[in-house]
Amino acid sequence: MGAIDFARCGMMIFLGLILIVIGIFNRKGNISTIHWYNRRKVSEADRPAYGKWMGLGTILCGAGLMAGGIFQYFAPEGIWSIPVVVGLVIGLGLMLYAQLKFNHGLF
Known part of the structure; x- marks a missing residue:
């Protein structure tokens, strides 16, 4: 395994770690990392549940990477x-x- 292959592995692991950290923030209710346009119709009451689902999805994407x-x-x-x-x-x-x-729709 050469240096380029090792760097590619490291980049995937690093990107996965970043996504996991962002997902943890989302799971805790901080949905500010999600683009405003994608969360503008989410009610205040639904924000914690929305953050948990979006965070779980982000964590799984990061874990896969x-x-x-x-x-x-x-x-x-x-x-x-x-x-x-x-x-x-x-x-x-x-x-x-x-x-x-x-959000009652994609956008």
Whole structure:
């Protein structure tokens, strides 16, 4: 494994960690990291639940990227894409659910 491959693994792990931290902030009720346009119709009463669902989706996206970075370093080629795809699909699905339920539409 060369320096470029190691850097690619590190970038995926670092980006995953950033997404996990943002997701934790969202889960705690701080939805300011979500673009104002995507949260403008969320009522004050629904903000904690919206933050929890969006945060969980963001955490799963980040966990998928982190796992993909780790798998990319240790596992055979191509295996690393499985946790990335699974994490992104489930995470984005949860975010879509929260967006439709609490914002009453995508925008």
